[in-house]
Amino acid sequence: MSFMRQSLMRYGSLSLKNKIFGSILAVVLLISVAIAFVARYILVSSLTSELEMRGSAVAHSIAERGGTFMLDKNYPQLLSLIFDEARLHERKHLISYIFITDQGGEVLAHTLVRPFPSELRLANQVPLSENRSLRLVAVEGQSIHDIAVPIKEGLYRIGTVHVGLSKSHIDSLISKLRLTFLGFISAIIGIIFFLSNRITQYITRPISKLTRISDELSRGNFDITLDFQEEDQNWRPTECPAYVNTEMPCWHFDQSARQAATHRTCKNCVFYRKRQGDEVVQLGDSFRNMVWSIKLYRRRLRESEEKYRSLFDSGPDPVFVVDCADFRIADANPRAVELYGYEKDELLGMSYLDLGPENRADCMLSREGAPEFMAGASGSGAEGGGVEGAQAEVTGCLYHPKVLHYKKGARPFYVNVHACPISYRGRHAIIIAVTDITEMIEKDAQVIQAGKMKSLGEMSAGIAHELNQPLNAIKMGSEYLAILDEQGRAAEPGAFREVVREISGQVDRAAEIINTLRSFGRKAEMLKEHVDVNKPIRSVLTIVRRQFELDNIRFDLKLGEGLPPILAHDNRLQQVVFNLLTNARDAINEASGAADEGARRLIAVRTLPENGGVAVEVEDSGVGIPEDVRDKIFEPFFTTKETGQGMGLGLAITYGIVRDYGGSIRIDSEPGRGARIRLLFPQAL
Amino acid sequence: MDRKILVIDDEQPTLNMFRLLLSAYGYDILTAANGAEGLEAFARERPHVVLTDIKMPVMDGIEVLRRIKDLDPHAEVIVITGHGDMDLAIRALNLDATDFINKPVQRAALSQALARAEERIAIARSRAEDIPVTEVGDAAVLTLRGSVSARSEPMLLRAFESARALGAARLVLHFEENASVSGAGLALLTRLLSDARERGERVRIAGLSENFRKVFDMVGISRLVESGAPGELAE
Numbered sequence: 070m071s072f073m074r075q076s077l078m079r080y081g082s083l084s085l086k087n088k089i090f091g092s093i094l095a096v097v098l099l100i101s102v103a104i105a106f107v108a109r110y111i112l113v114s115s116l117t118s119e120l121e122m123r124g125s126a127v128a129h130s131i132a133e134r135g136g137t138f139m140l141d142k143n144y145p146q147l148l149s150l151i152f153d154e155a156r157l158h159e160r161k162h163l164i165s166y167i168f169i170t171d172q173g174g175e176v177l178a179h180t181l182v183r184p185f186p187s188e189l190r191l192a193n194q195v196p197l198s199e200n201r202s203l204r205l206v207a208v209e210g211q212s213i214h215d216i217a218v219p220i221k222e223g224l225y226r227i228g229t230v231h232v233g234l235s236k237s238h239i240d241s242l243i244s245k246l247r248l249t250f251l252g253f254i255s256a257i258i259g260i261i262f263f264l265s266n267r268i269t270q271y272i273t274r275p276i277s278k279l280t281r282i283s284d285e286l287s288r289g290n291f292d293i294t295l296d297f298q299e300e301d302q303n304w305r306p307t308e309c310p311a312y313v314n315t316e317m318p319c320w321h322f323d324q325s326a327r328q329a330a331t332h333r334t335c336k337n338c339v340f341y342r343k344r345q346g347d348e349v350v351q352l353g354d355s356f357r358n359m360v361w362s363i364k365l366y367r368r369r370l371r372e373s374e375e376k377y378r379s380l381f382d383s384g385p386d387p388v389f390v391v392d393c394a395d396f397r398i399a400d401a402n403p404r405a406v407e408l409y410g411y412e413k414d415e416l417l418g419m420s421y422l423d424l425g426p427e428n429r430a431d432c433m434l435s436r437e438g439a440p441e442f443m444a445g446a447s448g449s450g451a452e453g454g455g456v457e458g459a460q461a462e463v464t465g466c467l468y469h470p471k472v473l474h475y476k477k478g479a480r481p482f483y484v485n486v487h488a489c490p491i492s493y494r495g496r497h498a499i500i501i502a503v504t505d506i507t508e509m510i511e512k513d514a515q516v517i518q519a520g521k522m523k524s525l526g527e528m529s530a531g532i533a534h535e536l537n538q539p540l541n542a543i544k545m546g547s548e549y550l551a552i553l554d555e556q557g558r559a560a561e562p563g564a565f566r567e568v569v570r571e572i573s574g575q576v577d578r579a580a581e582i583i584n585t586l587r588s589f590g591r592k593a594e595m596l597k598e599h600v601d602v603n604k605p606i607r608s609v610l611t612i613v614r615r616q617f618e619l620d621n622i623r624f625d626l627k628l629g630e631g632l633p634p635i636l637a638h639d640n641r642l643q644q645v646v647f648n649l650l651t652n653a654r655d656a657i658n659e660a661s662g663a664a665d666e667g668a669r670r671l672i673a674v675r676t677l678p679e680n681g682g683v684a685v686e687v688e689d690s691g692v693g694i695p696e697d698v699r700d701k702i703f704e705p706f707f708t709t710k711e712t713g714q715g716m717g718l719g720l721a722i723t724y725g726i727v728r729d730y731g732g733s734i735r736i737d738s739e740p741g742r743g744a745r746i747r748l749l750f751p752q753a754l
Numbered sequence: 755m756d757r758k759i760l761v762i763d764d765e766q767p768t769l770n771m772f773r774l775l776l777s778a779y780g781y782d783i784l785t786a787a788n789g790a791e792g793l794e795a796f797a798r799e800r801p802h803v804v805l806t807d808i809k810m811p812v813m814d815g816i817e818v819l820r821r822i823k824d825l826d827p828h829a830e831v832i833v834i835t836g837h838g839d840m841d842l843a844i845r846a847l848n849l850d851a852t853d854f855i856n857k858p859v860q861r862a863a864l865s866q867a868l869a870r871a872e873e874r875i876a877i878a879r880s881r882a883e884d885i886p887v888t889e890v891g892d893a894a895v896l897t898l899r900g901s902v903s904a905r906s907e908p909m910l911l912r913a914f915e916s917a918r919a920l921g922a923a924r925l926v927l928h929f930e931e932n933a934s935v936s937g938a939g940l941a942l943l944t945r946l947l948s949d950a951r952e953r954g955e956r957v958r959i960a961g962l963s964e965n966f967r968k969v970f971d972m973v974g975i976s977r978l979v980e981s982g983a984p985g986e987l988a989e
Contacts, residue, residue, distance in 0.1 A: 534809060537836050537857050538765050544858035545771030551861060552778040564774055571767050618811045 085276075086269040093265050094258065101254045108250070113243060120163065120234050121216060125201055127154055127164065128218035128232040135169060136220045139177070139228050148178040151230075155180040165213050165235040169220070171228045183209075193217045195229055205236070212236040275349050279356055286360065309338075315369045386504050391421045393497040400493075408505060410477035421501070425474045425486065465490055471506065481595075482507045513725065517641070518592055520722040524647050525590055531616035535582050539575035546572045585611055588640045589647075597730070599634035599753055602676050602683045605642035610674075613650060617672070621663045622654060625673040632676060632683050635750040637730045645726055648719040649687040649746055650674075655710070656691025656744060681752035682732075688745040694738040702736070758801035759868075760784040762792035762818060763834070764810045772805070775861075779868065789813030793821050796829075803871050804831045805855075808842050816842075819849050828878060830871040834859070840972050847969065848937025852901065854965060866931075870963065873932035874900045885913035887920070893958075894922035899930040904938035914946060918955075925950065927979075929961040940973050947978040956980055 083091065131154055138147040151167040168179030170190065179185050186208055193204040193215040202217040214234040219226045311319035343354055381388060387405030389398055401416045409416070409424060466489040474484045485504040490497070546568040553560050560568070585608045606628065614624060653672045661668035673688040694702065701707050703724040708717030727734050731751045738744035759781045761772045769785045776783045784799055786792035789810055796804060804822060808815030819831050832853045833846040843854040852874065853867045877900035885906075886897045894917035902910075917925050927943075929935075935943065950957050957979045962970070970976050 534836055538768065541858040542765070542767035542771050544860065545768070545775050548859070548861040548864075549771065549774045549778055552775070556778070558778075567770060568774060571770060575767055619809055619814070621811060 085273050086266060089269045090262060090265045093261055097254075097258060097261060101250075101257070105247070105250055105254075109243065109247070112246060113239070116239055116242060117214075120239060121203060121214065123163070124214065124216040124232045124234045125218065127167070128201075128216050128230045130154070131167065131169070131232070132218045132220045132230045135230065136222055136227065139169070139171070139220060140222060144177060151178055151180055163234055163238050165208075165211070165233040167230065167232050169228055169230050172226065177228065189215075189231075193231060195219050197226070206233075208233070272349055275353055279353070282356075282360075286363070312365055312368070315365075315372050319365065386502050389421060389501045389503070390491075390493055391499050391501055392493070393499060396421050399498060405503070408476070408503075409474075423475070425472065425484075425501075425503075471510075474503065483510050514592060516718070517644070517722050517726065520648075520718050521590060521640075521644050523718075524644060524651075525586070527651065528586075528612060528647070531613055532582065532586060534619075535612060535615060536579055539579040539582075542575045543572050582611060585609075585643075589643050591640055594638065597636040597638060600637045600639050600642060601634055602632055602642065602685055602750070603628045605639050606646050606674060606676065606685070608639075609643050609646045609650065613647070617650070617654060620654065620658070620670075621668075622657055622670045622672060625671060627673070627675040627677075629675075629677045632678055633681065634753050635683055635730065635732075636753040637750070641726050645723045645748070646685075646687075648723045652719065652746075653687055653689035653691060653744075656689050656693070659692040660690070660741075660743075679749060682750045685748040685750070686745055688743065690743045693740040693742050694736060694744050695740050699736055699738065703734070757781045758784065758799060759803045759805065760786065760792060760795055760799065760801040761805045762786045762789065762810075762815070763807040764788055765807070768807070775859075775864070779865070789815070789818040789821075792818055793825075796822055797825060800826070802830055802875055803868065804829060805834060806831065807834045808839075808846065809836065816845060816849065819846060819851050823850050830874060832867050832871060840968065843965075844937070844940075844969060844972060847935070847940065850903065850936045850938070852934045852936070866963065867965075870932040870934065873930075874934060877901075877932070885909050887913050887916045889920055889922060890926075892922055893924040893926045894918075894920045895926045895928050895960075897928050897930065898933050900932060901934050901936060902929075902939035902943070903936040904942065906939060907942055910942060910946060914950075923956065924980075925955055925957040927957065927959050929959070929963075929966070931961065931963055933962065933966065935966055935969070940969070940975065944973065944975055944978070947975060951978055 080088070080091075131151060135147050135150055138144070138150065147169060151169065155161070155164045155167050164180075166179060166181045168181070168185070168189075169177045171177055174190055176185055176190060189206065189208060192206040193202050195202040195217045200219065204215050204217075206213050206215045214236060216232045216234065218230045218232075220228040220230060309319075311317045343358075344350055346354075381402050384402055384404060387408050388402045389405055390400040391397070392399050398416050398419050398421050401413065403413075406413050406416060411419070466487060469486040469488070471483055472486050473481050474486075475481055483506050485506055487502045487504075488499045491500050492498070549564075549568055550560070588608070610624070610626075617624070650672065657670050657672070661670060663670075669690045671690045673686070675684075675686040675688075677684050698709060703720050705718055705721040707721075710717075724734060727748055727750075733749045735747045735749070736744060737747065757780060759776055761769060761776070761783060762785075763769050763772065764787055766787070769787065773783050773785060784795050784801060786795050789806075790813060792804075792806060795801075806815045806818050810818075815833050819833065822829050822831055827850070830852045831846075831850075832855060833843070833851045834855050834857055835842050835846075836857055839856075846854060853870060855863050855867050888895050888897070896910075896913045896917055898906075914925075947957060959970070959976070959979050967976075
């Protein structure tokens with residue numbers, strides 16, 4: 070068994086040429102040997118029987134004619150008879166001898182030129198019942214077919230004729246045949262050898278070339294030429310538009326096999342080639358088509374990779390790839406390195422939560438899909454992100470606006486964060502794109518500041534007047550004391566006390582106004598504080614109330630007691646209140662004049678607790694806000710005042726500030742019936 | 755001379771201080787916290803001098819001034835303005851206010867204003883009509899005192915004619931300290947002075963309280979006359 074297996078293995082490892090040649094040779098040999106044997110057998114047997122029949126015929130004829138001579142005992146006639154027979158034409162070669170024996174077995178005549186071998190006499194006896202006997206005898210070292218035919222006279226046997234056919238004749242015939250056959254077979258073998266060689270070469274040469282080429286390709290070397298069929302001059306694949314411009318699709322390449330009922334190609338496809346031909350040609354063509362498809366694919370892939378790599382590297386925003394399993398940063402683009410202040414090798418492997426703690430929930434949410442996103446989004450802990458918090462889109466990405474991140478050295482700054490789930494090297498990960506909004510927030514703060522300055526400017530007339538009052542009282546008090554001093558009089562104790570008290574009180578009043586002013590003008594801190602809403606309202610009223618009252622506008626204040634504090638900045642709330650009050654005044658002045666008799670010029674301010682937070686209402690008896698204006702009123706630079714009367718930023722800034730604190734603004738108004746602005750601030754957590 | 759003075763101001767501390775200060779000057783003080791009260795007090799007591807704040811709610815000082823002048827055109831009404839509020843001062847003058855004081859109120863300004871007021875009252879009582887014209891050096895000096903208002907028109911015209919008749923090289927309008935020029939007076943002076951300028955006459959203004967010098971600057975009268983150190987009668 071193992072021998073068989075070994076030989077099979079040996080056979081299997083032969084080259085194709087040898088295999089084919091060997092197989093064909095084996096088959097041919099087998100067949101030819103079989104044919105040889107069969108032919109020989111048939112030939113030999115038929116030749117032999119043919120000769121025997123001739124020999125028998127001769128013997129029978131001799132027996133016929135010799136019978137009379139034997140009866141007559143005419144032995145010379147008998148002898149010449151058999152000599153004639155033996156020497157007749159071509160029988161010379163065939164008949165080796167003829168002899169006749171009588172009944173007693175005595176040789177009566179023979180054609181042998183040698184003395185008659187004695188053993189021949191009795192070598193072949195014809196049995197009485199037979200008419201013929203054939204036996205192979207050996208005479209002087211030669212094999213002879215001895216045919217014995219009895220001579221009959223009537224029924225009576227009177228002798229036997231023996232005709233000896235030399236076997237060597239037959240043998241030489243056969244050997245000639247064999248030789249011819251052999252030569253023929255050799256020629257066949259030779260022809261087969263060449264033919265099989267040529268054919269196998271025709272197959273193996275392209276195959277080994279293909280093998281070499283695919284070896285090169287597997288090593289990634291795509292630049293070798295593919296011209297194994299020499300007649301390929303007019304194949305120029307670089308002329309194919311889809312090859313040059315990778316944005317264009319290729320009919321042949323881009324159709325999925327399952328999609329298309331029939332495969333379509335360009336009318337004159339420069340690329341793919343299918344010639345008529347045998348299997349080798351087709352294999353060559355298909356192989357080349359495949360290689361060029363690979364080249365096309367590689368080209369597209371490389372361009373795409375370069376495109377996205379350059380997008381990743383040169384993107385203006387920092388981009389992180391964060392592994393969901395352990396929140397380690399798997400990759401970061403150069404802008405991230407720049408912005409966060411770490412080296413790249415510090416970033417890779419660092420926990421992303423050191424930079425931005427709020428994205429912890431993103432991985433889980435992104436895996437569960439969009440509906441869970443919507444439900445769980447508000448809990449993502451986006452600080453200052455407003456009531457909506459993180460918004461999920463249908464793509465499964467999360468957006469966190471205005472979140473606090475930390476650069477190297479724990480320096481905080483504000484960013485917008487966009488997180489999308491991906492699969493990165495087979496693992497769940499999220500791509501996080503970060504937009505630095507520090508500048509924007511600073512600009513916001515600057516705009517707010519500018520608005521504030523404008524408000525301050527508006528306030529200045531009122532402020533001047535307000536400060537003048539206490540100064541006046543102080544001055545007059547001290548002048549009084551100076552007069553008394555000059556005149557050498559002493560003041561009445563009541564008067565003296567009154568002056569002193571008044572001076573002190575008025576100084577306090579002036580100081581308070583100045584403080585309110587200063588805090589109003591200050592730029593807000595980044596972090597919010599707990600503020601009682603009534604405080605900024607009262608501060609602003611200190612400044613503007615008298616001025617409004619001079620304009621015959623009355624205030625109706627209902628400030629709630631024990632209001633819960635809200636997370637805000639005191640001076641920004643002052644700005645909001647100031648803005649709302651000035652808007653109310655302007656609205657009232659549009660509806661009526663300061664001197665109008667019986668005009669209702671009233672501003673009502675109310676604060677009350679609501680839903681754990683605080684509601685602030687400012688209601689005026691002014692001209693009202695029409696419905697089409699109500700939507701646009703918070704837009705920056707939208708104003709209904711004449712040019713030069715206002716920039717239209719007040720309500721926009723107010724809206725921004727209120728939203729910043731997580732609050733909402735509502736307007737109830739009808740033209741001619743005044744307006745009520747309602748602010749709702751959420752509970753401070 | 756009764757020294758009744760009415761002070762109208764909506765700021766309580768200011769009223770208190772006024773009361774103390776004016777009592778040190780020896781006046782009888784009436785106070786009112788708003789325009790309506792003030793008018794009522796004026797109608798009742800008829801003080802000769804009224805001090806009123808201009809910026810007050812409901813009825814402001816201008817309105818009070820108007821109403822008081824309706825009741826008594828000769829009343830001395832001094833308005834109290836905010837610092838640097840010249841517009842309001844001129845408006846008040848146009849309505850025949852006789853003087854104005856800036857807040858914060860200085861002793862000197864207050865006493866001067868009160869003194870002028872008293873002088874004017876005296877002048878008004880003495881019914882001195884004509885404006886004296888004297889010759890000093892090469893200048894003809896017109897001496898103006900008391901209230902210069904619309905009523906002064908015929909007197910002024912006569913004074914100008916006599917000054918011209920003197921044939922002097924220059925005209926000098928000498929305002930005494932107590933001179934108070936009302937709005938109508940300002941308009942009158944403006945007209946006369948532009949007229950003089952067109953005639954090619956050289957006119958100079960002398961005297962005049964600080965307050966009114968500012969008013970003249972604002973109104974543009976200063977430009978119609980020759981510049982020069984004020985207060986000089988002759989070179």
